[in-house]
Amino acid sequence: AGKLGTVETAQRWSGDEHLDLRLRHAAELARERAAQAGLTDPVRLHKLAAWFDSANRTRDLLRTTVRADLAVAELLLAWRDAQHAPAAPRG
Numbered sequence: 864a865g866k867l868g869t870v871e872t873a874q875r876w877s878g879d880e881h882l883d884l885r886l887r888h889a890a891e892l893a894r895e896r897a898a899q900a901g902l903t904d905p906v907r908l909h910k911l912a913a914w915f916d917s918a919n920r921t922r923d924l925l926r927t928t929v930r931a932d933l934a935v936a937e938l939l940l941a942w943r944d945a946q947h948a949p950a951a952p953r954g
Contacts, residue, residue: 869936869939869943870936872935872939873933873935873939874932876935877932877934882931882935883922883925886918886921886938889918889942890914890918893915894911897910897911910945913945914941914942917938917942918938921934921935
């Protein structure tokens, strides 16, 4: 209970005029989480940069005729997968 699926979240996020604010807030949360963990780890820094790239691509897509909920769902899935991906071994 209390957890929405990715597609349902994307549909809710894109269902009104506040989608850009939601994406900006998600980016701020990602940045804060990375800062709390320390940005000295190259793997974490790379994940954060990749997520920001994805978020910016999504924002660009929202200016086209693509369905907003599908673009946001792709971003949320990528973010979830990046959060659960195993860290690369340090050498």
